[in-house]
Amino acid sequence: MARIMILGGGSGGLVVANKLARGLRGTFHEILLVDRSPYHYFMPSFPWVALGFKEPEQVRRPLKNLEKKGVRVLQGEVREIRIPEKRVRVNGEDLSYDLLVVSLGAEVKPDLMPGFEAAYHPWTIEGALRMREAIRRFEGGRIVIGVSGPYYRCPPAPYEIAGQLDFALRARRLRDKSEIVLAHPHPQPLSAMGPAISGVITEILAAKGVRFEGNFHARAIDPERRLLLGQDGRERSPSIC
DSSP, X not given: OEEEEEEOOSHHHHHHHHHHHHHTTTSSEEEEEEESSSEEEOGXXXXXXXXXXXXXXGGEEEGGGGXXXXXXXXXXXXXXXXXXXXXXXETXXXXXXXXXXXXXXXXXXXXXXXXXGGSOOOSSHHHHHHHXXXXXXXXXXXXXXXXXXXXXXXXXXXXXXXXHHHHHHHHTTOGGGEEEEEEOSSSSTTGGGOHHHHHHHHHHHHHTTEEEEOSOOEEEEETTTTEEEETXXXXXXXXXX
16 A cells, blocks of 8 residues: 655645545555644634634634545654655654655744744734734734745735735724834835736725835844834834734
């Protein structure tokens, strides 16, 4: 029996597991999915959790549900991949495979941005819940949505968050007391997707009163002065970053 091992229970790993389960049904294959979490989290919904539109249990499903489809699920931490030997070390144990699918995703790296611990983000479920509490405490002021670099998980995410913040603050009658600034390393909103899409997003941001500040390359956060610092010397003072 051939073993197909899938590392990662995010969207990529889940799609692969489901497709293989359907395509290999009735054959002599073992499909093994490894993830350190017992849940699959639908990460595109994390901003909804951060804004209070959804609860964590609404954006997750037990990975064990895959076992009904013939996929074995192992909860564990992947510590080493040895390609020549076709082995993966999980929970201190070496597991062999015949075919390997790596879909471990990206991780938040706070150490790459000095002062990052003072900011809020929706890139993890824990981060989304922490951001939710900060927004609940917010009573007015400036919110700076800072993008740490030109490459990140979801290009539209900062714009989605800006729109959701606008909606949430209007619902709480705080929009007139608030300013939303989106500081981004790109020169124009979603400029990498072409002028047509960039133009549409620019109009949407303007209609929502969100100020876009392009070519802003963030280098650090100053927690004491509550400043987002740019590489060119620009400083932006947020209430939430």
